Amino acid sequence: xxxxxxxxxxxxxxxxxxxxxxxxxYQCVHCGLCLDQCPTYRVLRLEPESPRGxxxxxxxxxxxxxxxxxxxxxxxxLCLMCRACETACPSGVHYGRxxxxxxxxxxPPRWPGRALALLCFRHLLPYPTRLRWMASVLRLYQRSxxxxxxxxxxxxxxxxxxxxxxxxxxxxxxxxxxxxxxxxERRTRVAMLSxxxxxxxFGAVNEATLSVLRLNGCEVVIPRRxxxxxxxxxxxxxxxxxxxxxxxxxxxxxxxxVESVIVNAAGCGAAMKEYAHLLRDDPEYAxxxxxFSSLVKDASEFLWELGLALAPRRxxxxxxxxxxxxxxxxxxxxxxxxxxxxxIPGLEIVExxxxxxxxxxxxxxxxxxPDMSQELLREKMQAIAATGADVVVAPNPGCMLQLDxxxxxxxxxxxxxxxxxxxxxxxGAAGPA
Amino acid sequence: xxxxxxxDAGASSAFVQLTETRRFAYAQxxxxxxxxxxxxxxxxxxxxxxxQDLIDELKEIVGDRYVxxxxxxxxxxxxxxxxxxxxxxxxxxxxxxxxVSAVVKAARRSGVPIVPRGSGTGLAGGAVPAEGGxxxxxxxxxxxxxxxxxxxxxxxxxxxxxxxxxxxxAAQGFFYAPDPSSQAACSxxxxxxxNSGGPxxxxxxxxxxxxxxxxxxxxxxxxxxxxxxxxxxxxxxxCGAFVGSEGTLGIVTKVAVRLMAQREAVSTLLAVxxxxxGATRTVVDITAAGIIPAALELMDQLSIExxxxxxxxxxxxxxxxxxxxxxxGVTEHTQRAMNLASALCARNGAREVKKAKxxxxxxxxxxxxxxxxxxLGTITPNYYVQDGVVPRSQLPRIMRTVADIGKRYxxxxxxxxxxxxxxxxxxxxxxxxxPGELERVIEAGAAILRACVDAGGSITGEHGIGLEKKAYIGxxxxxxxxxxxxxxRQSFDPERRLNPAKIFPSPAGCxxxxxxPARMPAGLWI
Ligand SMILES: Cc1cc2nc3c(=O)[nH]c(=O)nc-3n(C[C@H](O)[C@H](O)[C@H](O)COP(=O)(O)OP(=O)(O)OC[C@H]3O[C@@H](n4cnc5c(N)ncnc54)[C@H](O)[C@@H]3O)c2cc1C
Ligand code: SF4
Ligand code: SF4
Numbered sequence: 001x002x003x004x005x006x007x008x009x010x011x012x013x014x015x016x017x018x019x020x021x022x023x024x025x026y027q028c029v030h031c032g033l034c035l036d037q038c039p040t041y042r043v044l045r046l047e048p049e050s051p052r053g054x055x056x057x058x059x060x061x062x063x064x065x066x067x068x069x070x071x072x073x074x075x076x077x078l079c080l081m082c083r084a085c086e087t088a089c090p091s092g093v094h095y096g097r098x099x100x101x102x103x104x105x106x107x108p109p110r111w112p113g114r115a116l117a118l119l120c121f122r123h124l125l126p127y128p129t130r131l132r133w134m135a136s137v138l139r140l141y142q143r144s145x146x147x148x149x150x151x152x153x154x155x156x157x158x159x160x161x162x163x164x165x166x167x168x169x170x171x172x173x174x175x176x177x178x179x180x181x182x183x184x185e186r187r188t189r190v191a192m193l194s195x196x197x198x199x200x201x202f203g204a205v206n207e208a209t210l211s212v213l214r215l216n217g218c219e220v221v222i223p224r225r226x227x228x229x230x231x232x233x234x235x236x237x238x239x240x241x242x243x244x245x246x247x248x249x250x251x252x253x254x255x256x257x258v259e260s261v262i263v264n265a266a267g268c269g270a271a272m273k274e275y276a277h278l279l280r281d282d283p284e285y286a287x288x289x290x291x292f293s294s295l296v297k298d299a300s301e302f303l304w305e306l307g308l309a310l311a312p313r314r315x316x317x318x319x320x321x322x323x324x325x326x327x328x329x330x331x332x333x334x335x336x337x338x339x340x341x342x343x344i345p346g347l348e349i350v351e352x353x354x355x356x357x358x359x360x361x362x363x364x365x366x367x368x369x370p371d372m373s374q375e376l377l378r379e380k381m382q383a384i385a386a387t388g389a390d391v392v393v394a395p396n397p398g399c400m401l402q403l404d405x406x407x408x409x410x411x412x413x414x415x416x417x418x419x420x421x422x423x424x425x426x427x428g429a430a431g432p433a
Numbered sequence: 434x435x436x437x438x439x440x441d442a443g444a445s446s447a448f449v450q451l452t453e454t455r456r457f458a459y460a461q462x463x464x465x466x467x468x469x470x471x472x473x474x475x476x477x478x479x480x481x482x483x484x485q486d487l488i489d490e491l492k493e494i495v496g497d498r499y500v501x502x503x504x505x506x507x508x509x510x511x512x513x514x515x516x517x518x519x520x521x522x523x524x525x526x527x528x529x530x531x532x533v534s535a536v537v538k539a540a541r542r543s544g545v546p547i548v549p550r551g552s553g554t555g556l557a558g559g560a561v562p563a564e565g566g567x568x569x570x571x572x573x574x575x576x577x578x579x580x581x582x583x584x585x586x587x588x589x590x591x592x593x594x595x596x597x598x599x600x601x602x603a604a605q606g607f608f609y610a611p612d613p614s615s616q617a618a619c620s621x622x623x624x625x626x627x628n629s630g631g632p633x634x635x636x637x638x639x640x641x642x643x644x645x646x647x648x649x650x651x652x653x654x655x656x657x658x659x660x661x662x663x664x665x666x667x668x669x670x671x672c673g674a675f676v677g678s679e680g681t682l683g684i685v686t687k688v689a690v691r692l693m694a695q696r697e698a699v700s701t702l703l704a705v706x707x708x709x710x711g712a713t714r715t716v717v718d719i720t721a722a723g724i725i726p727a728a729l730e731l732m733d734q735l736s737i738e739x740x741x742x743x744x745x746x747x748x749x750x751x752x753x754x755x756x757x758x759x760x761x762g763v764t765e766h767t768q769r770a771m772n773l774a775s776a777l778c779a780r781n782g783a784r785e786v787k788k789a790k791x792x793x794x795x796x797x798x799x800x801x802x803x804x805x806x807x808x809l810g811t812i813t814p815n816y817y818v819q820d821g822v823v824p825r826s827q828l829p830r831i832m833r834t835v836a837d838i839g840k841r842y843x844x845x846x847x848x849x850x851x852x853x854x855x856x857x858x859x860x861x862x863x864x865x866x867x868p869g870e871l872e873r874v875i876e877a878g879a880a881i882l883r884a885c886v887d888a889g890g891s892i893t894g895e896h897g898i899g900l901e902k903k904a905y906i907g908x909x910x911x912x913x914x915x916x917x918x919x920x921x922r923q924s925f926d927p928e929r930r931l932n933p934a935k936i937f938p939s940p941a942g943c944x945x946x947x948x949x950p951a952r953m954p955a956g957l958w959i
Binding site: 026027028029030031032033034035036037044045046047048050052053056057060065066067069071072075088089090091092093 | 498499501503504505506508509510512513514516526552553554570572573575592594615617618619740742743744803804805806807808809810811814815816
């Protein structure tokens with residue numbers, strides 16, 4: 001296993017603004033149409049906490065009119081990276097790229113848990129085995145009774161952070177082989193991203209995805225050499241590390257010789273579709289990244305295009321659908337997951353209000369900005385409660401964790417499922433063994 | 434009887450105080466009309482405060498979080514959707530009318546100007562603090578206070594987003610008619626201040642036709658109601674005078690708006706033309722035929738290209754112009770009118786007439802139109818939009834003139850506009866980073882406005898004068914007109930505390946005014 005060899009060094013103030021010379025900045029015409037779609041602006045009504053405001057600030061730094069100082073950083077850090085502003089923008093401004101460039105300039109954020117996060121980004125996420133080991137320790141902690149003991153000893157803030165975590169399941173996703181043949185007639189050959197969070201906390205969803213793909217005629221490759229998608233690194237200004245991880249994934253997946261790369265986590269899919277942009281200046285990888293990104297498909301996007309070979313069986317449930325930001329806004333995928341839900345007979349689908357508004361999970365945002373995150377979550381849980389649904393479907397691990405936590409903290413006591421859980425269930429093939 | 438407000442000692446010696454409060458100001462206020470001393474701005478500051486004292490006082494009023502003074506905060510408020518910039522010293526965001534009043538009083542005591550701001554989508558620099566001072570954002574006053582469907586009235590705070598009013602009553606079959614293309618973002622307070630219109634102005638009129646009354650905070654902090662909750666209030670129409678005053682007469686803190694019942698049927702068509710002339714002739718013909726469409730909107734090739742690059746909706750990219758026609762009413766009427774309109778499109782050479790089959794298709798046609806301004810960012814880093822108006826019959830001619838002006842100055846001009854009202858929006862495209870280009874843009878803009886006035890029209894249809902059109906106001910009004918307006922303003926705001934430097938041609942004062950990233954060429958805009 002390779003060791004990180006490129007380090008991010010903190011930049012002196014004022015330096016590197018040339019790195020912000022992005023054409024995207026000048027595509028923003030300051031029209032303001034994005035304001036009311038931005039969750040942080042809706043809550044605070046302060047323009048520095050709006051997309052237009054943040055773009056204006058980055059522009060001001062690029063032009064040397066303000067310093068990229070602490071205050072500037074705070075405005076960027078409060079952004080959820082939900083990219084609702086991109087959906088609202090008539091000018092097609094790639095806000096995400098602007099924000100990522102600014103975060104790269106700033107380096108990793110300065111909030112209290114910074115050291116821990118850095119440790120995590122640099123030494124945990126890139127290494128699946130270490131991550132699993134950590135998760136096992138956590139599982140031991142939860143099951144041994146140490147958690148109950150600790151809950152009486154540790155400060156409230158840490159207890160709250162801890163309550164965001166679900167119980168670590170008994171089994172991780174550890175596929176028994178690298179290649180799984182199609183069940184029934186073989187229609188295509190695809191690869192699947194295991195994902196770091198998906199394979200540790202949501203192993204069952206991965207298993208469901210694998211079954212659903214195979215049942216629909218896909219030969220599935222799960223490359224062993226793959227790593228985490230690097231979305232968190234990217235959102236937190238760890239560009240160098242993100243690039244390394246991207247290159248590793250590109251090698252692993254392109255070597256698999258597949259027609260599509262299937263991702264069941266919206267955040268990972270969005271990040272991997274951006275590899276082409278991330279590595280555009282890398283002479284060795286630019287072309288490969290371009291090809292790789294064009295292969296990446298969200299599981300729902302892929303299945304809907306392919307067409308279901310096997311008709312789903314009846315599932316009697318009332319469900320509501322939460323649009324993950326990185327599916328609806330970043331990948332513009334809204335109709336496909338709904339169409340798949342409609343394909344399951346017996347499901348009653350009730351739309352919630354503002355289903356494409358961020359639930360406040362946003363990667364590790366719920367840890368770094370608990371107030372804003374809780375505000376958004378409270379609103380979200382109200383919208384969900386109003387539908388009277390039994391199940392909320394949210395095809396992204398961050399949203400699933402957050403909504404599950406929301407259900408425990410604010411109610412309603414609703415079940416959170418991944419779309420692939422439901423499909424798998426309807427095929428009678430899902431669930432951990 | 435409401436308490437009589439004391440005239441400010443020394444403000445002006447000759448003033449006529451109007452009695453009978455209720456006749457002039459609906460609820461609690463009363464007005465002074467100053468008969469003389471119009472241009473002697475005798476601003477007297479009780480005690481000049483230090484900047485820090487003012488900031489502290491404001492924080493006490495609205496809370497720490499909602500007073501901004503660091504450069505990394507206030508810089509965001511230096512611009513609206515125009516290209517003009519001037520940085521405020523302080524931004525305050527009060528939460529209710531009492532706080533607004535207290536902020537205004539504090540500003541008055543310390544002698545600094547106040548510039549109200551809604552969502553900052555204005556296209557004329559109206560919310561740009563050209564003389565520095567305090568930007569007072571109304572964004573936090575965003576509650577819908579009352580919906581009275583029986584009387585078809587809603588009372589809302591100024592920071593409520595235009596579209597949110599319609600959303601709140603749509604399920605009951607009502608809507609709020611003025612629909613600026615920015616309606617998903619602009620505030621009702623801003624709409625009132627600019628007397629904004631929209632695509633459906635043709636059928637329903639502009640903001641002033643839909644505002645029954647406003648609560649305002651005057652320049653001395655007093656809170657008054659103008660107008661009423663019923664149409665046709667007795668006495669002078671002070672509410673009418675207030676609508677369109679661009680934040681120079683007072684700060685709007687509540688608005689009573691009229692709600693309208695949705696029409697039985699709506700149908701929308703898109704006609705595709707290979708030349709602009711055919712499209713503009715169709716507009717003339719449709720209105721001449723006695724059809725009154727709910728909306729009649731035109732977009733030229735450059736605007737279509739921008740929309741299709743930004744957030745595509747399926748407009749034909751090779752067309753010279755597309756015309757959106759929307760007809761509302763009872764079903765038989767809309768069908769008949771629609772057939773007639775399609776025939777007129779065909780007669781003027783439309784190569785294709787597409788009718789929206791359902792709500793989804795209708796929304797898509799509109800989505801392109803509503804996003805067109807914003808989408809210009811895909812084809813240009815900067816644009817300078819004009820807002821000229823001409824009599825409808827002059828449309829074919831003025832569009833040819835606009836094209837000629839573009840050629841003469843070597844500039845691309847994208848047109849997307851309310852054709853049914855004769856309200857042009859020629860967007861002159863340019864890049865501020867190219868030296869010398871801005872000067873040509875401004876000359877071309879002036880030439881267009883002059884052509885509009887020569888054609889019997891005006892220099893602004895709906896965007897307001899703000900900072901940006903001040904230099905041109907003389908094209909439209911003579912000195913007496915201007916004096917009458919100044920008199921009105923004087924009676925509301927004798928110290929010129931509220932949004933100074935707007936509307937009237939006057940030196941901009943001490944604030945630093947810039948255009949985009951480049952320095953503003955001196956004397957060009959003011
Ligand atoms: C993409 C786009 C499309 C547009 N389309 C249209 C259109 O179709 N029709 C149209 O008419 N306009 C249009 N506009 C212009 C703009 O949206 C309108 O002028 C709108 O009314 C401005 O509202 P705002 O809340 O953004 O006000 P701001 O820009 O914040 O302020 C506008 C003016 O109002 C004053 N003001 C704001 N709030 C208050 C208050 N509470 N009390 C007193 N004064 C106040 C400000 O001082 C300023 O002078 C468009 C703009 C954009 C960017
Ligand atoms: S990404 Fe989300 S939170 Fe960030 S500016 Fe855009 S809309 Fe706001
Ligand atoms: S909608 Fe797009 S162009 Fe308009 S202000 Fe927001 S980012 Fe800029």
